[in-house]
Amino acid sequence: MLLFKKRFLPAIRAGQKTQTIRLWKWRRMRPGQRSYIPGAGYITVDAVEEVRLDELTDADARPDGFDTADALREELESLYAEQLGAGYQAYRVTFHLMEPPPVTDAPVAPVG
Numbered sequence: 001m002l003l004f005k006k007r008f009l010p011a012i013r014a015g016q017k018t019q020t021i022r023l024w025k026w027r028r029m030r031p032g033q034r035s036y037i038p039g040a041g042y043i044t045v046d047a048v049e050e051v052r053l054d055e056l057t058d059a060d061a062r063p064d065g066f067d068t069a070d071a072l073r074e075e076l077e078s079l080y081a082e083q084l085g086a087g088y089q090a091y092r093v094t095f096h097l098m099e100p101p102p103v104t105d106a107p108v109a110p111v112g
Contacts, residue, residue: 001035001036001037001038002020002035002036002037002043002093002095003037003038004020004037004039004040006039008065009037009039009040011065012037012040012097013040013041013097015096015097016065017063017064017065018063018094018095018096019063019064019092019093019094019095020064020092020093020095021051021053021056021064021072021076021090021091021092021093022090022091022093023076023080023083023084023088023089023090023091024083024088024089024091025088025089026089027048027050027091028091029045029048029091029093030045030048031045031046031047031048032044032045033045034098035095040097041097041098041100042097042098043095043096043097043098044095044096044098045093045094045095046094046095046096047092047093047094048091048092048093048094049091049092050089050090050091050092051090051091051092052090053073053076053090056069056072056073057069060072060092063094076090
């Protein structure tokens with residue numbers, strides 16, 4: 001499961017936010033993995049790669065919902081101050097929302 005601040009959920013649901021930077025001791029997700037974002041739905045992880053925060057560009061920040069790399073780094077520093085101090089590795093997780101199951105008009109048999 002991936003947790004996000006509520007302000008990011010509309011962008012995730014709209015397909016505008018397609019990545020997140022996470023600080024972990026070790027890689028916790030893998031490409032092809034299915035996961036869940038409360039308030040948005042199921043996702044498929046497309047890629048997980050190590051990144052250096054000081055090398056992120058503005059183009060790297062946009063799929064994460066930020067206009068600039070500096071704004072993204074500021075958010076990461078506020079969220080992960082302890083992990084940054086402990087030397088955790090930054091990972092870029094790219095993902096896409098899975099299609100919801102089709103709605104059918106088939107009647108449901110009563111139970112009982």
